[in-house]
Every structure is written in C-alpha cells, then in structure tokens.
Amino acid sequence: MKEWIKEVQTAFRTLEELLEYLKLNKLPYTLYNPKQFPLLLPRNYANKIEKSNPYDPLLLQILPLKEEKIAQGEKDPLQELHFIKNPGFIHRHKNKVLVISTGSCPVHCRYCFRRHFPYTQFSQTIKNPSPLINYIKKHSNIKEIILSGGDPLSLTDELLLPFLEKLEPIENLKIIRLHTRFITMIPERVTPQLLEILTLHSKKIVVVIHVNHPNEIGDKEEEILKKVTLEGITVLNQSVLLKNVNDKAEILEKLSYKLFNANVIPYYLHLMDKVEGGRHFEVPFKKAKAIYLQLLENLPGYLVPKMVVDPPASKHKKLILPD
Secondary structure: OOHHHHHHHOOEOOHHHHHHHOOOOOOOOOEOOOOOOOOOEOHHHHOOOOOOOOOOHHHHOOOOEHHHHOOOOEOOOOOHHHHEEEOOEEEEEOOEEEEEOOOOOOOOOOOOOOOOOOHHHOOOOOOOOHHHHHHHHHOOOOOEEEEEOOOHHHOOHHHHHHHHHHHOOOOOOOEEEEEEOHHHHOHHHOOHHHHHHHOOOOOEEEEEEEOOOHHHOOHHHHHHHHHHHHOOOEEEEEEEOOOOOOOOHHHHHHHHHHHHHOOOEEEEEEOOOOEOOOHHHOOOHHHHHHHHHHHHHHOOHHHOOEEEEOOOOOOOOEEOOOO
C-alpha cells in the first residue's frame, strides 16, 4: 500500500484520540461530535500543533466547536448549485470550469464553504468525463479547468492519469489547475509518479495550495513544494482570513515570506464565505481592511496576496482595497 494512503487511513477521526495525543485535558471552550462533517486530521498536521496549547492556530482550524451548531449562514454560500451544468462540473466563471472531482479530503477544515455540498450527487465526472469534454469543446472560450472537491489529490494516480489524458486533445483548453491541501497535510502524496503524471502533457499545470498560517509549512513541506516548482509547475497559495488563527498582519507577513522561500506565490487572501457552521471564524470587515493596509505597507508588492470576497452567484471575485 502506498505511504500516502496509509496516512489517510491512520488520520485522527475522534476528538478523544486527538485530545489525548495533544495532551489537552482542559479546554477553555466546548467541543461537540458532529455526525455530519466529523473531525478528520492527518497525523503529519497534528505533529505541527503545539501540545497542551488549546489556542494553537492550527488546532483551532480543525476542532468542532459548539458555535458550529448556531444556525447562521448558508449551506451553499456561493450558490454554486445554480451553476451546475452537468452532475460533476460547475461553469460559474466565463473562461473556466470547475470539476467536483471527489468528496474526499485529507482534512476537514471547520470553515470549509463546501462542508454541506451534496457530493454523492455531483462527483462522477472523473469516471465519466465525456459530458465535460463535450461541453468544453462546444465552449471555445473555456481556457482552464479546475480540479477541486474535496481534494483532487485524494484520487489515485490510476484515476488521475486517464482523466488528464482525455483532456490533452482539447485545443481551446490551455491550463489545468488543481486545488489541494495534501502538500501540507500529507506531503507523501507528492510521489515521483504523481509529478510524472502532472508533467506529461502540453497543458500548463497550476497547483493552488491552501495554507493559512506559517506553522503549516515545515522543512518537509518546503522541500516538496520546491520539488514541484522545479518540474515547471506553477504553485500559488490561497488563504482564508480567520479569527484567532491568522488575523494579525505579522502572521500573514511571515506566511508570505515562508511561501516565497518555498517557491510559492501568495495568490488570494479570502474573506470568509458565510457558510453555516463556520461563522465564528469571521473577521470584522473594518479589521480585515486594516490588516491588509499593513500588508501593503510592510511587504513588497509581489508578496501581497489579493484580498477578495466571493459574492454569492457572482461570476468573479471582488477585490477589497483598504481605501
């Protein structure tokens, strides 16, 4: 069995086991065991969490708090279901389509905007790509395909390779983008075989990782990210601004430098989508703008991510400017 699959199988799935591992006997907040969207955390990520620290910013991203039960927000905060063109892909933005490649992910982030997404109805495209391929061919304005989910790297190489091969002949398709948390969660997923699969084709490959805090990138992750970029793959990062996790300019500054040292370009800093179950992570708009102004003042322009909000049913993200 491949190492990364073992890591998926041995991930923490119960609060009791995780709290014991992290030596957290007392907490200043109340947890709960959700039936839907339960705890899921790889051991590699758990090893980056400071033991006996209930306020660790990595820990707070994955612990189910009682605040999740407050019925505020939307189950489909971006109204993506309005843009489903076929079970499995979404055409929301003019020049690209997004494929719901799988409902599986290496981690359950508590602020996830797709935590309520009906994956069982809309994740068949990888195994049956013909409708997607025909759709892209008929819409010559489509230049890019985004593999999302869940996490597309939850798919085995045996599923990814034939899917990518079927995209190769589509002339108007220029870019294949993968959105993934695997590199910082289970870096073992980036095998020589995966890199070969991603570099076999004529399409430009872009990998967008999701890192919110500099502590998520250790030596192992930095090495893997450099290895990916050395293959000619563009790697970008998108973060979400989260209360008590990264809502300080100095944290985001450190993150930008750490990303750049790993050959990764800071891409987006998202204001949180108003998803039901995640509203306790929201940072007030005025504070968010003040943080961003500090980033503009303290970082070189190429290390400042674009601060954006994703309005429901919009065909593009909205840039947030400090003034």
